[in-house]
Amino acid sequence: MTEQIQVEKDGFAERGPAQHPDVEGVVIRRVQSIAIIGAGTMGTGIAIAALDAGFHVLLLEREKEALEQGERRIGDHYATRVSKGKISASLSQEQLARLQGSIDWQLLARIDLVIEAVFEDLAVKQDVFRRLDGLLRPGSILASNTSYLDLDKIASATFRPSDVVGLHFFSPANVMRLVEVVGGAATAPEVLATAVHFAKRMGKLPVIAGNAFGFIGNRVYSAYRRQCEFLLEEGAYPEQVDAALEAFGFAMGPFAVADMSGLDIAWRMRKSQAATRDPDARYVDIPDRLCELGRLGKKTLAGYYLYEAGSRERKVDLLVTELIDRARSESARPSRPLADEEIQRRALLAMANEAALLLAEGVAQRPDDVDVVLVNGFGFPKREGGPVCWARKRGQEALENDIGWLASRSGPGFVRGNLTYLWKGED
Template sequence: MAEVTQFSATVSAGLVDEGGSGILLVTIDNAPVNALSADVRSGLERALSHGEAAPDIAGIVITGASKTFIGGADIRELGQPPQEPLLPSVIEHIERLEKPVVAAINGAALGGGLEVALGCHFRVASPGVQLGLPEVKLGLVPGAGGTQRLPRLIGVPAAIDIIGSGRSVEATEASSLGLVDEIAEADLLHTAVAAAHRLAETDFRRTGELQLPPSDPSAIESAKTKILAKARGQRAAIEAVCLVEAAVRPLTEGLADERATFLSLRHSAEAAALRHVFFAERIASKVDGLEGINPRPVDTVGIAGLGLMGSGIAVAALGAGYRVIGLDQTTEAAAKGHERIIELLQRNLAAGRIDQETFDAQRDCLAVTSSDADLEPCDLVVEAVFDDLDVKIDLFRRLDKVVPPDAILATNTSYLNPDEIAAATAHPERVLGLHFFSPAHVMRLLEVVRCARTARDVLATGLAFAKKLRKLAIVTGVTEGFIGNRIFSAYRREAECMLEDGALPHEIDAALEDYGFPMGLFAVYDMAGLEIAWARRKRQAATRDPGERYVEIADRLCEAGRLGQKAGRGWYVYPEGTRQVDPDVTEIIAQCRAKKGITPRSFTASEIIDRLLAAMAEEGKNLLEQGIAARDSDIDLVMINGYGFPAFKGGPMFATAQTPR
């Protein structure tokens, strides 16, 4: 390659194949993810103009430094006044160039990065790279041609799916769709340069000038229905679908409409909430006191208890590349646990989430036992046994005798005090909580509990373990229910108080679903079963503050055998499995009101939401004041990722802060 020219601090170029017509190789180097900052855009513009004017240049190849092509917009520019040149004009320059421009996609091409590639005349990708337009996840639509150029390449149904969901596709799927023209099995840049030379001898295509591929109207409708059902009213997804469908118009009209929609959404409440969530996730891993602390090495993970939770944790650990040893009380129970884990792995295989080779490797990394001594090789043991303090203490005392002193012991308790469990061990400093959410191999949230005596490197190891499992780890202090269940309890109490005050279960559920929750609170109760919470209330009865308001309605339902969906009746009734309002529940509620002399009143949906949000935010404030939660944004992440709070509302702390009371 000829001498490199620096077109900006982040964009450089050099000539490949000198001695005739060469190819200008333009490299974007804007660590860590080659974001499209103003400096990158400016450098690209200058490089394009140089390549266009130079007679010894036949074409241009654009690629990224390191492991990313272009990771999207520069988040530092979010909310800032736009700086020239704007990305749409840079991409238009690429597309109208009289010389071929090839995208050599060496790593992730996301958001504006994929839009740059779409503006190129040919796309070569390395195997396994990720391509996507995730803007809807920030309450936006693509703003530089993505909704107009992508459907011209891959058709309207596939474009609705990718843009409306914000999902990424790998190179193989991208190639089958027509998004990628060639996968470079050997040298990416050599393949891209060769493509540029070929195109220089042809009348190459421009994406924006392509006609939409013909699509079956039923396929378009199916794609729309799927996206809009998941969107639950989010404006960005709705607008994205409309823009893709409208790509039949001339490109200039579609681009103008897309840009206007993008600018409108950028200042919306939905986008502000999702930006809050985005930045909240970036800072969640920053934990005071862990600066410079290295985690302990973990290669082998023990799972004590192979029920539904333990099996899910095992699958998550196997998926992260760990060796797993499962422990249960008897040989028969261990064998059933093994069978359950293999069944979950087979589901992943059938769904295409893993291939046969990966399935075989994960199966071979799994062993089960009924002997405590077989956990001796473990670097970390996660218990997932019955949530009973005596049972867990007995287990931890046994583990103390078989695992090395530097092995970490983690409890998955939901409500018990992990400090009491740790205090019963010989090495309490190696104990922490890892509170998984069910199903553990699916749910993203993991509360990492810092006990009173947890060593700093043990906490760091818990966070590193969570990251390898691809979980969103939120550190919490010790309190009953930690962050999530404690707020959920406050939220539930307020909902049940509203039942006494005059609301009905289906009214509260309808208000929550209209707000954006995937399912109402009482429907969730029925799905999970009412008996566990009932048992907990009975255990707490002796210590309950007699001056605190207590609602007996749920107890009356349980006493009547209404234990939820599996019993065919709970807060609702389920004839043939279909949820329906039950007049018998309405009568039980009326009887409980009359017993307390409460005159019921009606509630609007907004009143219901206001009371529930206020209850969540008040309990969140208490958690912050007590040092249980480090940040209000951590609380928002827990409620979004563990309890169905709509991300596009930003979480309870964010939502209430936006609405002065």
């Protein structure tokens, strides 16, 4: 029986993962002690979430300076909470007392679950897992916080791939409820079930995903962002695309989000895929050109927009306008004015089509899982219920026609999904 956590008035449901066949009735492993590898923004966010849930946390780094920065970040978080009256000073002290920072990895011998939260690079993560393999006791669980890398390749660095699972937290990890729990080819059922249970103990909303590029959320969001990049090549500018999607209900448009996250993250991902990319598929290099100019988003005070230090305001930059105009002329694609309605429609249809593809591949087990991830992790407007819910409202026949229209606009490389999967499991 599905555990229903919450149902909104518009029919959007957040559902627990209990129905998933890989975790039903499975006896879980005991998790009392956890360790987090990496004291950066993500690692400290996960640590705070675990401390708030009552866990004792071992925070590990390789260098003392990085560890001290992470510990200071956690201490500042609790000090701010106390100053704002969110928690008492005594509770803050109690939570901080359960934190142990160290650069001594030998302490891992007593840990039940370790979460790796280091740089998003396959070689770096494999190196960490190779090291963990010789330190953790039998039965300990090795979790990776990777957001798009191949979990099986990470697990291949160990002699115990059955103990490896993905725990993809969303930033800031101490605030965002969503966690994608990723099962690899060798992940033992009790490891997957334990990861789900652990996430729920942390007060998180776990959604099980298969091991494929980007899992559920980043896979769908990549299709959305790619379609928005097509729109830049065809006549829109970042500020128009962002405004149109914010008018639909997104908290931030895709280019504002890219600036906030850092353009180098997606750039690094695209470069890693370059060798396997279909050479005939449509590819927009506008984001690459920005990165090559050192415009990596808010952290460099320039990306798709210009920023001032300490300000959230984004300003249109004529340099970006000129760069886009130049890219358009070189692409030889006809440029035309684009209405906000077309921008919204194409972006949302791209999400719905990608959802159908990953459901057919088994990356997501249920259409509801896609909606839960996109609403809780990517700011899809809750009143719309998620991209699958939005697509279903159009009706299957109309949606088929819409996707045909989207394919004609998207050009070479567009893969059309089997839309019947969007209605999977419905009575």
